[in-house]
Amino acid sequence: MTSIHASSLAVGYGKRPVVDNISLNMQPGELLVLIGTNGSGKSTLLKTLAGLINPMHGDLSLLGSAPGQLPTQVAYLPQHPVSSHTLPLCVQDVVAMGRYAHLGLFKRSTDTDRAIVLESMKRTGIDSQANDPIRDLSGGQQQRTHLAQVLARRAEVLLLDEPTAGLDLNGRKAVSDLIATERARGVTVVLATHELADAESADLVMLLAQRVVSLGAPADALRDEYLRECFGFTQPH
C-alpha cells in the first residue's frame, strides 16, 4: 500500500495557500526530506500530513486514510515541542505519552508498552535521565525526550519537523541513525530540515519556497539552479 499519496494538494491557513500543486507518492521505508527557508511551507505541509490543518484542496491520504484518522500509525514531532516549566513530569512519563494513541481512554498499559517506552528512551540516549523532571533538562535533552515519545508510538509513518534542532553533532548523528533504522523496518519518514546534508540519504527531496521548487531524487532536486532559486546560493562542489 502507498504510504503517502498527494495529488494537486494545496496547504495553508485560512483562505491563503502557502504551498500548492503538491503531488507525490511514497512507499513504505522511503524518506522524503523537505528543505526550504523559514516560512517556505515545510511545517505547514507536515501539519497537514499530521491532520492538524485541513488540506485546502486536492487529494491527500496516509496509509489509505485521510490525515489524522490513524493516530496509532502516524506520529508527528512538532518543530518546537512544548516542555512547560510547570509540568511535573519526568522523562519516562513524557515518553510514555507516545503510547496513549494505542491505549485510548480505558486500556491498561501492558509490559509490552513499558518495554517499548524503555527501548525508545535507550534509542535516543535519554534512558539515563528517565527519572529526571523534563523541566530541568537542556533543550537538546528535551528534544531527545520528544523524539523518544514519537518512537514509542511505533508508527508506520513518521513526520519529523526539524528533529535535530538543538542537538549537538552526536545527537544529529543519532537522529540520522534512528531514521535509517526506522526505514529499514518499513517506516516511511517525512523530515523537514534546513540542513542540505540531511538530504543525502533521502529517496525524495522537496525544495520549498512557498511553492514546490523541485521534487525528485537528491541529485535532481538539489541542482544548482533550484538551490539558487530557493536559497539565493548554491552548495560548494
Added chain:
Amino acid sequence: MNYLIDPFANNEFMRLALFGGILVACTCAIAGTFVVLRGLAFVGDALAHGVLPGIATAMLLGVSGIVGAAIGAAVMMGGVSVVSRRFRLSGDTAIGLLFVGMLALGVMITSRSSSFVGDLAHILFGELLGITTTDLAWQFIALVIVGIIAFVGRRPFLLLSVDDGLARTSGFSARLFHNVMLTMVAITVIASFQTVGTLLVLGMLIAPAATGSLFARRIESMMLIAALVGSLSTYIGLLVSYHYDLAAGASIVLTAVVIFAISATANEIRKSRGHDHHDHEHPHVHGEIHV
C-alpha cells in the same frame, strides 16, 4: 494541645466545617491540578464569578443555588465559546468580556433587594461555619464526579496540558476534552461555593495545586500534595478563624497562599544551595515504568 483540638472536639459546626473544607480541598486538588497545568486560571476565575447571576437569580426565585450556579456556569462556558469563535477574538478577551458581564449582572440582580446584601457575602465568601450534613453529601458527590472525570480523562487532559496538537495527533478531540475539563472545573466551583464561596474557590483551585507543582514529578503526586496542602490550610484557617474571630473561608485561602509562598521560597533556597537532590519518587528506569 487544647488550642489545636478543642475547637473541633467541642463544636459540631467546626467539625462539619473541617470535613466540608477537606472535601473542597480534595475536589479542588483534582480539578486545580489541570487548571494549573493547562493554564486555565483565568477561565477558573471567570467561572467562579460567572455563576454569580445564576445563584442570585435562583435565590430570587427561591430555587436551589446549585441549580442557578450550574446554569450560570453553562452560560459562561457557552458564551466564551461563541464569542471567541464567531467574533474571532482571542480566548482571554472573550473570557474577560463574559467575566465582567456576568459579574455586573450578578451585582445588579443582588442590588434589587437590600436583603441580598447578606446573601451576596454568602455567595462570594461562602458560609463554611454554617454548612450542614446535606452540604457535605453534595460536596462528596461532587468529589466523586470530579474524580471519575479526571480518571477517565487523565490521558487526554495530560496531552492537552502539553499541547493541543499532541492530543489531536494522539487521537483525542482537543475541543471535546477541553470542554470536559472546563465542565470538571465548573462542577468544582458550583459545589464549593457553599463552603468557601465563589470568590475564594479560585484560591483553593490554584494555590494548593501550584504548591504541588513545585515538588511533584507525577500528576498523581501533584494532586496528592495539593489535597494535603488544601486540607492543612482548611485546618489552620479554621483554627485561626475560631481563635481570632476572622472570616473562615478567607483564612483558609490565605493560609493556602502563604503555604505556597513559604514552599516556593524554600524551594528556591534549596536549589540555590545546590541541594536539589531528586526525591526518588520513581523507581530506577530498570524498575517499573508508568504508562
